[in-house]
Amino acid sequence: MEKKIILLFFICCICHGLTIVSGAVQVDFYATKCRGAESIVQQEVQRWFSGDRSITAALLRMYFHDCFVRGCDASILIDSRNTRNKQSEKDAGPNQSVRGYELIDRIKSRLEAACPMTVSCADIIALATRDSVALAGGPSYRVPTGRRDGLVSNPAEVNLPGPSLTVQEALKFFTNNGFSLNDMVTLLGAHTVGIAHCSLFKDRLSRSDGSMDPNLFARLSRTCAARGDTSVSLDQSTSLIVDNEFYKQMRLKKGILKIDQQLALERSSAGIVANFSVNPKAFQQAFANALIKLGNTQLLEGRLGEIRKNCRAFNPPQQKQRQPIPPRKNFPPRKPKNPPPRKGPTFTIPFLAP
Ligand code: HEM
Numbered sequence: 001m002e003k004k005i006i007l008l009f010f011i012c013c014i015c016h017g018l019t020i021v022s023g024a025v026q027v028d029f030y031a032t033k034c035r036g037a038e039s040i041v042q043q044e045v046q047r048w049f050s051g052d053r054s055i056t057a058a059l060l061r062m063y064f065h066d067c068f069v070r071g072c073d074a075s076i077l078i079d080s081r082n083t084r085n086k087q088s089e090k091d092a093g094p095n096q097s098v099r100g101y102e103l104i105d106r107i108k109s110r111l112e113a114a115c116p117m118t119v120s121c122a123d124i125i126a127l128a129t130r131d132s133v134a135l136a137g138g139p140s141y142r143v144p145t146g147r148r149d150g151l152v153s154n155p156a157e158v159n160l161p162g163p164s165l166t167v168q169e170a171l172k173f174f175t176n177n178g179f180s181l182n183d184m185v186t187l188l189g190a191h192t193v194g195i196a197h198c199s200l201f202k203d204r205l206s207r208s209d210g211s212m213d214p215n216l217f218a219r220l221s222r223t224c225a226a227r228g229d230t231s232v233s234l235d236q237s238t239s240l241i242v243d244n245e246f247y248k249q250m251r252l253k254k255g256i257l258k259i260d261q262q263l264a265l266e267r268s269s270a271g272i273v274a275n276f277s278v279n280p281k282a283f284q285q286a287f288a289n290a291l292i293k294l295g296n297t298q299l300l301e302g303r304l305g306e307i308r309k310n311c312r313a314f315n316p317p318q319q320k321q322r323q324p325i326p327p328r329k330n331f332p333p334r335k336p337k338n339p340p341p342r343k344g345p346t347f348t349i350p351f352l353a354p
Pocket of ligand 1: 054056057058060061064097099161162163164170187188190191193194195196197198200234257259
């Protein structure tokens with residue numbers, strides 16, 4: 001009898017363990033739940049990219065701004081009109097120029113037609129970013145999925161680093177989210193694509209402090225004197241390609257944002273910049289790993305959060321699967337169990353029972 005009870009106990013433990021694992025993020029999470037989900041994302045990103053290559057920059061920024069506020073839970077996608085107090089993360093200053101929402105809508109509507117309420121908006125951001133990076137010449141990597149969408153989107157919670165910070169000041173934001181200096185320098189390599197508005201770096205043009213190449217200084221001064229808030233490429237060399245050119249440009253004092261330029265000037269980060277500037281492979285590998293790690297920030301998994309029907313709105317009450325939970329501090333930071341790019345499914349994070 002006693003033996004039987006012990007056996008039953010072990011069987012229960014194993015079953016419980018399986019449930020736990022099936023609720024965690026893992027590579028190919030949708031293989032059985034929505035076959036073809038990743039190819040739908042890939043097709044739509046490819047279609048968009050062929051008409052607008054700047055979508056890579058848009059998605060990279062959206063991914064970062066989503067993951068650094070309440071974790072990667074698609075809280076950035078909620079429209080303000082769809083919240084009770086008519087305000088959402090989109091209203092916060094740093095998010096005003098975030099773009100790419102229409103592509104996410106397009107992907108979501110195809111996924112809803114194929115597998116209703118199965119693929120989260122948070123996973124769509126992670127997958128679309130991954131695909132757009134590869135299309136722009138960046139690394140190809142496998143990204144764990146199984147994230148759930150959040151139930152809160154509050155502009156007051158948007159606390160992102162500003163462009164005029166020193167490396168040490170910016171680093172605080174990253175260490176608070178479990179990232180190292182190396183991770184930060186690697187992730188800022190995302191500025192290899194995209195643009196910045198003059199208003200965000202005009203302070204560097206009021207007088208030369210020697211940190212900017214004189215020709216660039218003269219050119220930007222002319223461009224930014226024009227009416228309206230003009231924008232310029234963050235990478236003055238290959239602004240549509242995900243490559244290590246950004247780091248070379250920083251070493252030539254051709255950084256646009258103060259924080260980017262400081263990476264090459266401050267002692268703590270200059271060595272990392274120098275290494276990436278001469279080692280394109282090292283950058284590509286590190287960038288893939290850093291993006292996977294970014295996508296693991298404070299995840300809602302298992303039965304937490306919900307799978308939104310419309311990425312711009314929380315589900316109406318009758319469709320709600322779970323009540324909101326308070327934001328979880330990322331301490332201790334979740335260990336990155338990143339799979340090496342293009343390798344098989346190796347990634348599981350234990351499910352945290354609510
Ligand atoms: C200290 C950290 C960071 C600061 C201070 C910062 C700041 C900025 C600023 C001021 C802009 C220009 C926005 C505009 O003019 O509209 C920008 C653009 C951009 N950021 Fe960052 N950023 C940081 C980290 C990151 C990270 C980690 C990523 C992605 C992994 C990222 C991706 C981008 C991209 C791709 C753009 C161009 C967006 C576009 O073309 O629409 N940034 N960033």
